[in-house]
Amino acid sequence: MSQTVTDPPTSEVGHTPAWVHAARWGLIALTLLGLGYVAQQAIEAGSWLIVIVVAFIAMSVLVVYSTRRAIPAKYLLPGLVLLLLFQIWPIVYTAATAFTNYGDGHTLSKDEAVQAIQAQSVRQDPDAPRYGMSVAIPEGAAIETGELSFLLTVAPAEDAGELEEELGEGADAGGENVTGDGYQLFVGTEEGLEPLPAEGVELRGNGTVAAAPGFRVLNLMEANQRAQEVQELAVPVGEEGSAVKAATTSQAFVGRPTISYDEDADVMTTAEGRRYVAQDGNFVPEDGVGPVLPAGWTENVGFENFRTIFLDPAFRGGFLKIFLWNLAFPLLSVVSTFLLGMLLALLFNDPRLKGKAVYRSLLVLPYALPIFVTGLVWAAMFNQQFGLINEVTGLNINWLGDPWGARAALLITNLWLGFPYMFLICTGALQSIPNDVKEAAAVDGAGPVRTLVSVTMPLLLVAVGPLLVASFAFNFNNFTLIYLVTRGGPFDSGNSLVGNTDLLINFAYRIALESGTPNIGLASAVSIVIFGLVGIISYLGFRQSNALEEVN
Amino acid sequence: MSQPTAQTPAADAKSPAPRPVSAEKKAAASAVSKPRSGVWWRHLLALVALVWALFPVLFILSAALNPAGTLSSSSPLPQQFSMRNFERLFSSTTFPYWTWFQNSLIVAGLGTVLQVFIGAAAAFAFSRLRWAGRRAGLMTLLLAQMFPVLLAFSALYIMFLRLGEVLPGLGLNTLWGLLLVYLGGSMGANVWLLKGYFDTIPKEMDEAAKMDGASHARIFFTMTLRLVAPILATVAILSFVMLWGEFLLASIFLLDQDVRTLGIGLYSLNLADRNAYFGMFCAGALIASIPPVLVYLGLQKQLIGGLTSGAVK
Numbered sequence: 079m080s081q082t083v084t085d086p087p088t089s090e091v092g093h094t095p096a097w098v099h100a101a102r103w104g105l106i107a108l109t110l111l112g113l114g115y116v117a118q119q120a121i122e123a124g125s126w127l128i129v130i131v132v133a134f135i136a137m138s139v140l141v142v143y144s145t146r147r148a149i150p151a152k153y154l155l156p157g158l159v160l161l162l163l164f165q166i167w168p169i170v171y172t173a174a175t176a177f178t179n180y181g182d183g184h185t186l187s188k189d190e191a192v193q194a195i196q197a198q199s200v201r202q203d204p205d206a207p208r209y210g211m212s213v214a215i216p217e218g219a220a221i222e223t224g225e226l227s228f229l230l231t232v233a234p235a236e237d238a239g240e241l242e243e244e245l246g247e248g249a250d251a252g253g254e255n256v257t258g259d260g261y262q263l264f265v266g267t268e269e270g271l272e273p274l275p276a277e278g279v280e281l282r283g284n285g286t287v288a289a290a291p292g293f294r295v296l297n298l299m300e301a302n303q304r305a306q307e308v309q310e311l312a313v314p315v316g317e318e319g320s321a322v323k324a325a326t327t328s329q330a331f332v333g334r335p336t337i338s339y340d341e342d343a344d345v346m347t348t349a350e351g352r353r354y355v356a357q358d359g360n361f362v363p364e365d366g367v368g369p370v371l372p373a374g375w376t377e378n379v380g381f382e383n384f385r386t387i388f389l390d391p392a393f394r395g396g397f398l399k400i401f402l403w404n405l406a407f408p409l410l411s412v413v414s415t416f417l418l419g420m421l422l423a424l425l426f427n428d429p430r431l432k433g434k435a436v437y438r439s440l441l442v443l444p445y446a447l448p449i450f451v452t453g454l455v456w457a458a459m460f461n462q463q464f465g466l467i468n469e470v471t472g473l474n475i476n477w478l479g480d481p482w483g484a485r486a487a488l489l490i491t492n493l494w495l496g497f498p499y500m501f502l503i504c505t506g507a508l509q510s511i512p513n514d515v516k517e518a519a520a521v522d523g524a525g526p527v528r529t530l531v532s533v534t535m536p537l538l539l540v541a542v543g544p545l546l547v548a549s550f551a552f553n554f555n556n557f558t559l560i561y562l563v564t565r566g567g568p569f570d571s572g573n574s575l576v577g578n579t580d581l582l583i584n585f586a587y588r589i590a591l592e593s594g595t596p597n598i599g600l601a602s603a604v605s606i607v608i609f610g611l612v613g614i615i616s617y618l619g620f621r622q623s624n625a626l627e628e629v630n
Numbered sequence: 631m632s633q634p635t636a637q638t639p640a641a642d643a644k645s646p647a648p649r650p651v652s653a654e655k656k657a658a659a660s661a662v663s664k665p666r667s668g669v670w671w672r673h674l675l676a677l678v679a680l681v682w683a684l685f686p687v688l689f690i691l692s693a694a695l696n697p698a699g700t701l702s703s704s705s706p707l708p709q710q711f712s713m714r715n716f717e718r719l720f721s722s723t724t725f726p727y728w729t730w731f732q733n734s735l736i737v738a739g740l741g742t743v744l745q746v747f748i749g750a751a752a753a754f755a756f757s758r759l760r761w762a763g764r765r766a767g768l769m770t771l772l773l774a775q776m777f778p779v780l781l782a783f784s785a786l787y788i789m790f791l792r793l794g795e796v797l798p799g800l801g802l803n804t805l806w807g808l809l810l811v812y813l814g815g816s817m818g819a820n821v822w823l824l825k826g827y828f829d830t831i832p833k834e835m836d837e838a839a840k841m842d843g844a845s846h847a848r849i850f851f852t853m854t855l856r857l858v859a860p861i862l863a864t865v866a867i868l869s870f871v872m873l874w875g876e877f878l879l880a881s882i883f884l885l886d887q888d889v890r891t892l893g894i895g896l897y898s899l900n901l902a903d904r905n906a907y908f909g910m911f912c913a914g915a916l917i918a919s920i921p922p923v924l925v926y927l928g929l930q931k932q933l934i935g936g937l938t939s940g941a942v943k
Binding site: 094098116119120123125128149150152153154156157158160161163164165166167168169171172175180219220223422425426428430431437438439440441442443444445446447448449450451452454455456458459461463464465466469470494498551555557558561562583586587590591598601602605608609612613616 | 669672673675676679680682683684686687689690701702704706748749751752754755759761764767774776777778779780781782783784785786787788789792793795796797810811813814815816817818845846847848850871874875877878882885886892893894896897900904905908911912915918919922923925926927930
């Protein structure tokens with residue numbers, strides 16, 4: 079009904095200029111084009127999940143923006159899509175990862191792990207031909223981290239048969255990867271072998287590649303920096319686990335795996351007849367002697383990670399210590415910053431005081447400076463030897479080397495960082511407290527101190543209560559401050575995992591990315607525990623402040 | 631503290647027009663009843679507060695201007711004035727400062743514009759349009775806000791590692807991937823603050839415009855966005871300062887020196903040698919602080935008004 083009443087005037091007046099329609103359809107077309115490109119890339123890479131997601135987004139865009147209906151959706155779709163993809167989905171994914179052993183040595187699927195183990199066991203046949211080889215990384219990548227490739231050359235006299243055969247259809251691109259001198263060129267990565275277009279490639283005297291477009295050929299010294307990885311790189315060719323490996327610094331060979339895999343029994347057998355069975359994401363020796371095979375895979379471990387957190391004696395103590403500090407730190411931070419901020423707000427709450435604006439602007443500076451500046455500068459100021467704090471106060475405290483010193487240093491730093499925010503909100507809230515309640519208190523005979531404690535402060539707390547809860551929640555996960563000032567340290571001797579000033583999130587970060595054996599599954603489990611804690615605390619906080627009831 | 635002094639701030643806020651007169655009267659009254667009391671000690675305490683707030687800032691300035699450029703040789707107050715640290719920083723090839731600066735500008739600038747736009751569009755839908763599931767949607771957003779995406783960093787790491795294999799331009803080690811993650815939070819982060827302000831604009835204006843034949847898009851773009859400009863400014867400040875200083879996700883995403891933002895870049899400088907590079911670090915830190923400080927000082931009034939209007943409501 080309302081449709082028929084409101085719509086006609088719109089179309090009748092027809093005020094919408096033509097360029098608006100053009101812009102609208104142009105934007106829709108542009109979005110679909112972009113999504114089409116992404117989908118095409120995803121299809122080429124065989125990533126069906128991305129294809130499905132992209133198709134879904136494209137459909138939504140078309141449905142929502144090409145019709146006149148679903149007006150609210152027009153305003154919500156962009157934010158909603160981003161929210162689902164980059165906020166909700168990662169959280170769900172974290173929850174899923176918490177039940178796996180994903181981490182160092184366990185990043186592959188089982189099939190990939192089997193392939194990798196076989197490729198690494200490749201040994202050379204005595205009579206196999208050798209090929210010219212240069213080590214290269216993609217142009218513009220860092221030498222330490224760029225993905226390694228082998229640039230391979232087959233001399234005209236040599237039999238390229240093996241490479242060509244292994245390559246199958248790739249060699250049909252034939253001709254293009256042959257230089258004027260008759261050298262055949264290939265590029266191999268851990269994913270496989272491809273022909274390398276000869277155009278723009280320069281060869282050295284010994285028949286290896288000196289330069290190729292899109293690649294940066296490493297010289298001996300640079301390649302030496304990554305000798306270990308060059309040794310281990312195996313370019314899979316063919317189907318039975320054969321691979322191209324480096325023989326010397328300028329030669330490569332094709333070899334066959336010495337380990338065979340029996341899929342039905344799920345057993346790996348070496349050339350010497352040793353058997354390895356699958357267990358906990360690794361192939362372990364059946365007789366229990368010796369190390370496991372190098373590549374492991376990701377698998378579901380149920381509640382194992384949570385069991386580790388709560389029941390493993392080595393872990394539990396550290397977790398409890400961190401948890402207690404994780405409660406104390408935000409609580410003390412909120413109380414200290416609020417008190418200082420409130421006192422300052424009361425101090426400046428006097429109309430006779432001149433120059434308030436200047437004071438305020440200067441007092442807000444600590445809040446305006448970026449945390450990466452202030453955090454690092456405070457860390458430098460707490461330096462025992464050269465730091466400003468010891469120098470000015472005449473003390474000789476090892477602030478950052480002593481557990482309690484480091485905690486005090488963090489609280490002082492956070493007081494400095496956080497008081498301006500409290501000062502700002504208290505200033506605003508003080509001005510909104512009605513005058514008559516204070517007059518009433520005065521009539522009842524309350525002195526200024528009594529008025530402050532019994533009237534002004536409770537009203538102030540009601541007004542800024544939700545912001546205090548928010549501030550607590552923020553400091554509960556204040557990763558950056560801890561990371562910049564103490565990095566979670568100091569560490570007790572012999573325990574490099576649990577720092578004395580770690581928050582749970584810093585702890586999770588170390589487990590996931592900085593420990594010797596990164597364990598993302600376990601870190602995700604810690605994250606999930608934090609999610610739970612934050613949820614409980616927020617619920618309690620909001621129930622207190624009744625913020626939820628005011629929604630309209 | 632006498633009673634009149636306690637009253638004036640409220641008068642200050644409630645009745646802007648007569649304020650000068652009444653304030654003067656009261657100030658005069660209290661000056662008569664309690665001569666010389668009240669103000670000087672406030673100035674004294676304010677000065678103490680200023681020293682507390684500013685000494686680290688002075689220390690940065692002093693270290694940046696210190697020609698020796700080390701932490702061990704820096705002093706609390708500037709003693710020498712030399713631009714040597716700045717020159718050393720700008721000419722460094724290991725630490726491409728201006729590239730970092732540019733990256734920070736791209737991430738924080740583009741991120742702010744898009745965050746504000748997405749947030750404003752969502753607030754428009756929640757405040758001005760009526761649809762089934764509106765209330766539930768708001769509640770869900772509030773819930774989602776309680777679970778900071780920071781905690782999902784390991785999942786984001788894996789996601790973007792894999793995404794990068796398909797779309798190298800959006801994977802780890804790119805500004806665009808990082809920007810996408812920042813935008814993921816844009817609807818939830820500010821929608822409450824924005825909606826609160828949107829609600830204060832009379833609905834009758836929308837209805838009048840609609841009677842005149844304006845479409846919803848026209849109302850949104852040409853009318854509502856203008857009326858809510860103050861809150862957009864507040865949200866823009868908050869977004870910009872947050873994005874400019876964001877550290878955790880940036881440290882996971884940006885691995886190479888030339889894609890780093892200022893925070894991660896300066897951290898790498900500090901990590902390389904805290905003592906020797908301290909002067910260079912402080913020089914870089916000073917320049918890195920200019921944009922957020924300018925934004926704050928320029929828009930301070932809006933910020934106080936915006937924050938407290940959301941808070942006290």
